[in-house]
Amino acid sequence: MSSLWIWQQPNWPSFTWSEAVIATRLRDVRLKSGVLIGKATVNQPQDAQQALDTLLQNIVASSAIENETLNVQSVRSSLARRLKVTEENPYPVSERSEGLAAMMVDAIQDHQQPLTLERLLQWHVWLFPDEAGILSSHSLRVGQLRGDEPMQVVSGRLDKPKVHFEAPPRDKLAAELEQFIDWFNHSRNEQTLDPILRAALCHLWFVTLHPFEDGNGRITRALTDMALAQADNQSIRLYAMSVAILERRNDYYRILEQTQRGNLDVTAWVAWFLDTFDQTLDQAMAAIDGTLQKTRFWREHQDAGLSPEQIKVLNRLLDGGERGFKEGISASQYQKVAKVSKATATRHLADLLQKGCIEKLPGGGRSTRYQIRQ
Numbered sequence: 001m002s003s004l005w006i007w008q009q010p011n012w013p014s015f016t017w018s019e020a021v022i023a024t025r026l027r028d029v030r031l032k033s034g035v036l037i038g039k040a041t042v043n044q045p046q047d048a049q050q051a052l053d054t055l056l057q058n059i060v061a062s063s064a065i066e067n068e069t070l071n072v073q074s075v076r077s078s079l080a081r082r083l084k085v086t087e088e089n090p091y092p093v094s095e096r097s098e099g100l101a102a103m104m105v106d107a108i109q110d111h112q113q114p115l116t117l118e119r120l121l122q123w124h125v126w127l128f129p130d131e132a133g134i135l136s137s138h139s140l141r142v143g144q145l146r147g148d149e150p151m152q153v154v155s156g157r158l159d160k161p162k163v164h165f166e167a168p169p170r171d172k173l174a175a176e177l178e179q180f181i182d183w184f185n186h187s188r189n190e191q192t193l194d195p196i197l198r199a200a201l202c203h204l205w206f207v208t209l210h211p212f213e214d215g216n217g218r219i220t221r222a223l224t225d226m227a228l229a230q231a232d233n234q235s236i237r238l239y240a241m242s243v244a245i246l247e248r249r250n251d252y253y254r255i256l257e258q259t260q261r262g263n264l265d266v267t268a269w270v271a272w273f274l275d276t277f278d279q280t281l282d283q284a285m286a287a288i289d290g291t292l293q294k295t296r297f298w299r300e301h302q303d304a305g306l307s308p309e310q311i312k313v314l315n316r317l318l319d320g321g322e323r324g325f326k327e328g329i330s331a332s333q334y335q336k337v338a339k340v341s342k343a344t345a346t347r348h349l350a351d352l353l354q355k356g357c358i359e360k361l362p363g364g365g366r367s368t369r370y371q372i373r374q
Contacts, residue, residue: 005165005166005260005261006208006259006260006261006262006263006264007167007168007176007208007209007260009263009264011264012264013179013180013183013205013264014264015201015204015205015264015265015266016264016265016266016267017197017265017266017267017270018265018267021267021270021271022197022267022270022271022274025271025274025275025278026194026196026197026274028278029196029274029277029278029281030194030196032278032281032282032285033196033232033281035285036238036239036281036284036285036288037232037238039285039288039289040238040288048083048084048085049085050237050238051083051237052076052079052080052083052085054237054238054239054240055079055083055101055104055105055108055237055240056072056075056076056079057240057242057243058104058221058225058240058241058242058243059075059079059100059101059104059242060072060075061240061242061243061245061246062217062218062221062222062242062245062246063100063218064246065217065221065242065245065246065249065252066217066218070096070097070100071091071094071096071097073091074091074092074093074094074096074097075097075100075101076091077090077091077092077093077097078093078097078098078100078101078102079101079104079105081093081101082101082102082105083105095129095130096129096130098126098129099125099126099127099128099129100126100127102126103123103126103127103219103222104222104225106119106122106123107123107222107223107225107226107229108225108226108229108237111226111229111230111233112230114185115181115184115185115223115226116181117177117178117181120177120181120211120219121143121144121145122143123219123222124142124143124144124212124215124219125142125143127215127218127219128140128142128214128215140213140214141212141213145170145173145174145177145211145212146170146173146210146211146212146213147170147213148170148171149170150166150167150169151166151167151170151210151213152164152165152166152167153165153166164253164257165210165256165257165260165261167208167209167210168208168209168210173209173211176209177209177211180205180206180209183205184202184223184227188230195227195228195230195231195232196228196231196274196277197270198227198231199224199227199228199231199273200269200270200273200274201266201270202223202224202227203220203221203223203224203227203273204256204259204266204269206219206220206223207220207256208260221241221242221245224241225241228241238284238288239280239281239283239284240280241276241277241280243280243283244276244277244279244280244283245276247279248276248279251272252272252276255268255269255272256269290318290319290320293318293372294315294318294319297314297318297357297372301355301356301357304355304357306352306355306357307348309338309339309340309344309348310338310348310351310352310357312337312338313329313334313337313338313348314352314357314358314372316329316337317329317358317371317372318372325371327361327369328361328369328370328371329369329370329371330367330368330369330370331345331346331349331368332345334348334349334370349370352370353370356373357372357373358370358371358372358373359371359372359373359374
């Protein structure tokens with residue numbers, strides 16, 4: 001491994017990579033992205049509600065990567081207002097939720113607009129609205145580039161810190177950013193650069209510059225979303241890459257540190273990025289398949305005369321996920337979810353069995369569990 005940071009390499013930022021390693025990955029994600037768009041277009045036309053859910057997932061996950069917990073309802077309401085989605089019970093918004101929604105919508109909805117330094121600084125203001133205009137010795141420079149002190153990512157004891165990364169010095173930052181912004185704007189039209197590969201390079205390059213005192217990771221991921229939106233106007237509304245990055249957070253930091261301590265061959269980073277993007281597309285297709293299953297189910301059983309409690313439980317089973325009872329639902333669980341008596345739960349389950357809505361899983365007695373009939 002090189003003793004220099006990647007930005008100290010003589011030919012920085014002339015990245016190189018192994019075509020043999022990434023060619024198959026690029027082909028696979030491009031094919032899968034096309035399949036995803038096809039499924040969504042044919043079976044489930046995109047709408048504003050779907051875009052809202054995807055962008056919300058991205059915002060929440062990107063903040064969670066930095067160990068920040070958001071008020072999800074507030075962010076949803078802020079996004080809904082910008083996407084013109086009507087909410088039955090809108091939640092009170094805050095400057096924080098409004099700023100996060102503004103940054104994400106600007107990156108995705110206005111992805112065709114050129115990237116400028118002023119735009120990046122505005123994103124930073126939106127990211128930290130509570131600290132904008134506050135002047136103190138400890139206040140964050142909001143809407144400004146970082147100061148003259150070295151920008152390092154460290155861990156460990158104060159008297160024995162471990163430096164994971166050091167960014168380019170402040171006196172070089174303006175020129176470095178200008179070069180990045182120029183590349184970002186002109187590389188969109190570069191026929192020899194795959195758009196998804198471009199997003200991977202964008203992510204690595206910008207997070208390495210680390211231009212702000214705080215918020216660099218979140219702005220980097222918003223920029224990556226913008227690059228992916230430019231790569232394909234449609235599919236970005238169908239997936240949330242930050243969700244997959246969050247699931248692989250330790251690997252994310254490890255591969256970034258490894259790459260930033262290396263030479264200009266960024267093959268390992270690009271391969272990791274493409275593998276994570278592939279996982280993102282798989283998650284999106286699973287979600288679409290689940291929605292299709294739910295639509296088919298209710299089309300078949302719309303005249304079954306089910307009670308509100310039965311419909312509630314069936315929707316939980318159809319939604320899957322952590323709250324969807326992957327191993328099926330028991331009579332006692334039905335009783336808790338539907339908030340009915342034990343006798344009513346037993347009667348409801350028997351009725352759902354008779355109507356062909358559910359089926360028994362192997363086992364019997366008190367351990368009997370039920371799942372949606374396939």
